[in-house]
Amino acid sequence: MREGVSVIFYSIKNQLKAHPITTFFIVLGLSLSVLMISVGISSINYSQLLEQEQAHYQPRHAVSVDITFAKEPNWQHILELFESIDPQTGVILEDVTLPHRDAMMAVTPEYWTKEVVERFPLTQGRYFTIKEIKRGEKVALVGKERMEDVIIEGSEQYLMAGRDKYKVIGIIGVKGKKTRAIDYQVVIPMTSLPADTINKLTSTKQLHFTIHNPVKDTYPDEKIIRNNMEQLFPETQMDVSPYMSKTMFHVELSERLSLMVMIYLLAIVNAINLTSYWIQERTYEIGIKKAFGYSNYDIVSMLFWEMCLISSTSVIIGYTIQLVFNRVIEQWIDYPIDISITHLSTAVLFVVFSAVLTIIIPAIKAIKIQPVDVMNRR
16 A cells, blocks of 8 residues: 555656646646635535525515506505504515615615514624604614714714714624624615605505514414505505515626636646646656556556645645635625535545546556557657
8 A cells, every 4th residue: 555655756756857837737727616606505505505594584484575666655654554464463565775875775674563583693782672763863773884974973874874863773694603684774664754755655656565473374464464555545456465575695606607617628638638748758657657558448547646646736736826816806705715524525526536537538648658568669
């Protein structure tokens, strides 16, 4: 065993001396392939994580409700639609944005009639209360990744929405953990919407909202809202459909996976060409080995383990590049990357698969080499 390992290392050493440039390009190509494969695995893991987070924090027993009014509705009457619904049933007004600096900021206006059900974990502060909802107080819960948008005045924190100033009473998030599904949320009482935003919503004669309940089905609430609507807004249409989250997180995989496959195939093709060239250069060496008793199996095994060693070196270099330039890569791809059990097991498969692919053609050429032919050429 030791002799076999020594022979492989000795052979690799000779190849590095004889062909330093070709060896460098083989290792470079495979290292870049390892890096791209690692990025691809991280993107798949991150997509799965986002789906799990989104499912965890989405409203329970939720349905989407669309109301089309015959004429422009009164805002106060809209709020009266929700009278007598279950105390734990909440309302989320959808597709609402508020001006913030030079852009529009997506917000989640929420409404309860009797008690507030806390949907999001808070790292600091508290949820807003029923009194604050009834009074339409301008308070806000802000995701921890949006705290850079917050201004500080004395001991208080505020979020500006156009000319309106919302007092930040709670910070949404999980301590010590990034949860993209909630870290960018801005939640306000529905009753605190600015007048111009309310006018813009009512002028469309359409209202899109979600009703949800943490413990029970919302069908009875649908019936109550429909009855209230028929009394408050005659000739109005109401449609109910299954809830679909508007906050969709998507990691673009297709382009990066295509690039990953392309780089890997180019690296393999390059490695095959270069190792085939090596075989031509080593014809005499292989012929002598066969003359001294080496079988075809021994020769192919030697080539296989040589490529395993080169592939393993490429894996180490690829992961080292990832660790050193971790922040730069994360900024480029816009999601976190790490080295997990999946990465390590894939690295083992990469080493074996790459070695097999790379030596197929060179191995066929090596098998055809005969000691007699080599001696005659000499």
